[in-house]
Amino acid sequence: MNIALAFTAATIFTIMLTIGVNESPQQLMSLWRRPAILVRALFAVIVLVPMLVAVLLWVFDLPPAVATGLALLAAAPGAPLTTTRAQIAQADTIYVSSLQLTVALLAVVVTPLTLAIYYALFDLTIEAVSPIRVASQVARITFLPVVIGLLLQHFAPKFTELVRKPLNILARVMLIVLVLAVVAILAVTPELRSGLLLGWEASAAIVIMAVTALAIGHIVGGPRPDQRGALATACVARNFGLALYITGLSESGAASMFTLVVYLVLGAATAIPYALWIRRQIV
DSSP, X not given: OHHHHHHHHHHHHHHHHHHHHHXXXXXHHXXXXXXXXXXXXXHIIIIIXXXXXXXXXXXXXXXXXXXXXXXXXXXXXXXTTHHHHHHHTTOOHHHXXXXXXXXXXXXXXXXXXXXXXXXXXXXXSSXXXXXXXXXXXXXXXXXXXXXXXXXXXXXXXXXXXXXXXXXXXXXXXXXXXXXXXXXXXXHHOHHHHTTOSOOHHHHHHHHHHHHHHHHHHHHHTOSOHHHHHHHHHHHHOOOHHHHHHHHHTSTTGGGGHHHHHHHHHHHHHHHHHHHHHHHHHHO
């Protein structure tokens, strides 16, 4: 488990470092200069989606491992590949890049706070991890690499240009290896394999979460279709790596891994048709 946790942390760190070296400070601050739009976007990603999940956990009689997985996903916004998904939809990439970086920086506070609320309301399978511990871990693997990347751009632009493409490739390969490793662990571990069959309520909750998260972003995103598509993508794409990392902080967290993988697949399956549809609206 220690090796898996270390590789997960290294993967997240590498992915967040690529965000820091690929996005300029000007892109980061583009939404900061439009506070009304930024507040609306953050409200959708870090408030409305977690509220949606809270309703689902209250309405559906979900297995504890599934409920925990959805709670972890709701508490982990800012999926590293959000910008790539937004490009498929030809959405406003400057908008989504600024939002993605802002959420990555805010995760130090948002993730432990959201988890603390879920712990107070629901019975989760993982032990209540200290918010301070979560914040310190998130700061090291999400906040720190973004800041390092931005500093590299400023103080060593030639070096940054040299390593940018290899770093992007490395980050994607590590993410693929991480997902495949999780699937392999699920397949070979009897205790985890026994929980692979989700009931109709759990399956429905996961699908509803993905579809409704897209709808939240689309509605709150405003009148411009390129910004609607960007915010919808940011809402549905949760940070799989960060959620997986938090499961590793608890000995009982492994039971929620399958839910994370299912949402990763269903979230992508839901987002791609939407991206193609919104792309036609933009064109």
